[in-house]
Amino acid sequence: MKHKNLSVIGCALTIMTAVSPLWASSYNKEPIQPITPVKIVNLGMVELGKKLFFDPRLSKSGFISCNSCHNLSMGGTDNLKTSIGHNWNQGPISAPTVLNSSLSLAQFWDGRASDLKAQAGGPIANPGEMGFTHELAVGLLQTIPAYVAEYTLVFGTDKIDIDGVTEAIAEFEKTLVTPNSRFDQWLLGDENAINSTELAGYKLFKESGCVACHNGEAVGGATYQKMGVVKPYETSSTATGRAGVTGKDADRFKFKVPTLRNVELTYPYFHDGGAATLKEAVDIMGRLQLGKKFTDEEKTKIVAFLKTLTGDQPSFNLPILPPSSDKTPQPKPFS
Ligand code: HEC
Ligand code: HEC
Numbered sequence: 001m002k003h004k005n006l007s008v009i010g011c012a013l014t015i016m017t018a019v020s021p022l023w024a025s026s027y028n029k030e031p032i033q034p035i036t037p038v039k040i041v042n043l044g045m046v047e048l049g050k051k052l053f054f055d056p057r058l059s060k061s062g063f064i065s066c067n068s069c070h071n072l073s074m075g076g077t078d079n080l081k082t083s084i085g086h087n088w089n090q091g092p093i094s095a096p097t098v099l100n101s102s103l104s105l106a107q108f109w110d111g112r113a114s115d116l117k118a119q120a121g122g123p124i125a126n127p128g129e130m131g132f133t134h135e136l137a138v139g140l141l142q143t144i145p146a147y148v149a150e151y152t153l154v155f156g157t158d159k160i161d162i163d164g165v166t167e168a169i170a171e172f173e174k175t176l177v178t179p180n181s182r183f184d185q186w187l188l189g190d191e192n193a194i195n196s197t198e199l200a201g202y203k204l205f206k207e208s209g210c211v212a213c214h215n216g217e218a219v220g221g222a223t224y225q226k227m228g229v230v231k232p233y234e235t236s237s238t239a240t241g242r243a244g245v246t247g248k249d250a251d252r253f254k255f256k257v258p259t260l261r262n263v264e265l266t267y268p269y270f271h272d273g274g275a276a277t278l279k280e281a282v283d284i285m286g287r288l289q290l291g292k293k294f295t296d297e298e299k300t301k302i303v304a305f306l307k308t309l310t311g312d313q314p315s316f317n318l319p320i321l322p323p324s325s326d327k328t329p330q331p332k333p334f335s
Contacts, residue, residue, distance in 0.1 A: 049172030062331020075265025081273030086131030104221035146322030178311030201305025
């Protein structure tokens with residue numbers, strides 16, 4: 001489907017090239033494609049999902065929402081090495097951004113959830129994240145009349161269940177794409193959208209081989225790759241990567257290639273949050289994945305390019321959450 005669309009666009013571009021030299025840098029020749037803005041089909045479900053994403057009452061403490069660790073004011077992450085969850089539990093792995101996560105082949109660093117809906121139930125019931133259970137979370141929502149009314153409008157039943165809750169959250173998350181980055185403007189033919197340093201950075205990114213793993217619309221997210229192809233990555237993290245899902249020794253230390261969209265905002269980097277800055281991450285990638293030691297100037301150029309991947313951030317009115325009722329269970333912050 002996607003390929004068909006692309007080839008249609010490809011044809012259109014070929015014709016346009018003949019007319020306008022502006023299209024000479026047409027993106028169909030590039031390993032990175034611009035992000036397509038989303039068309040919201042089910043507005044009611046998206047609005048419900050948005051409320052649930054921001055609602056801390058889905059956690060046992062009544063204090064932690066999806067947005068606590070995937071802060072949409074901060075690139076969809078918490079900017080911590082690894083996340084803090086229920087009872088100040090520090091988790092084992094860094095929170096990836098939720099921005100553009102719909103473009104990935106699967107969810108989580110090891111891909112253990114096949115899609116956003118399958119993913120969304122995880123954190124609610126994870127003792128170290130939101131520390132609740134699906135039954136308690138759903139039961140709590142059922143005591144809030146305005147949620148029951150909204151749920152009924154969206155799903156045609158007043159019996160809230162986890163299936164609907166996770167579906168609505170996923171539907172909201174699908175809207176969190178970030179089109180219109182300066183790099184996308186360049187891909188679409190605006191030669192002045194990026195400067196010469198940034199363009200030089202892109203050339204280095206392409207010619208050094210970064211695009212072998214970081215490509216496509218999300219500039220990543222399409223494959224699992226070993227961290228430490230040329231030289232092993234040193235970390236105290238116990239994460240085993242894809243091997244934890246497949247049980248295959250060959251998949252040890254393979255992770256889903258992270259998206260580099262908005263990477264300027266999503267520090268610190270890597271599954272263990274081990275690289276504090278983008279320059280450090282680029283240096284490590286060069287040496288460990290490609291056996292290349294970049295000069296300081298080269299790293300500066302690549303970083304400049306990576307910063308052109310910051311797109312339009314989600315923009316909407318802050319959702320106002322319906323109040324609890326007298327029947328709503330009290331939060332349990334310390335247990
Ligand atoms: C306590 C912090 C925390 C909370 C709360 C939290 N998450 Fe996460 N989230 C994480 C961490 C850490 C990971 C990575 C876990 C892994 O890969 O093993 C993650 C992964 C994800 C991913 C996968 C992204 C990708 O690129 O693979 C999505 C999507 C996501 N979370 C959405 C949500 C939603 C929706 C909620 C609320 C229902 C939520 N998260 C609540 C910390 C949190
Ligand atoms: C062989 C595949 C491969 C190649 C080649 C590669 N990367 Fe990566 N990249 C990955 C994987 C896998 C990760 C995640 C590693 C981890 O978290 O342990 C990653 C992570 C990153 C991150 C951190 C993103 C984040 O959100 O944590 C940056 C930045 C990055 N790569 C940039 C580059 C650059 C620049 C190059 C070229 C110099 C490059 N990569 C080459 C596979 C690759």
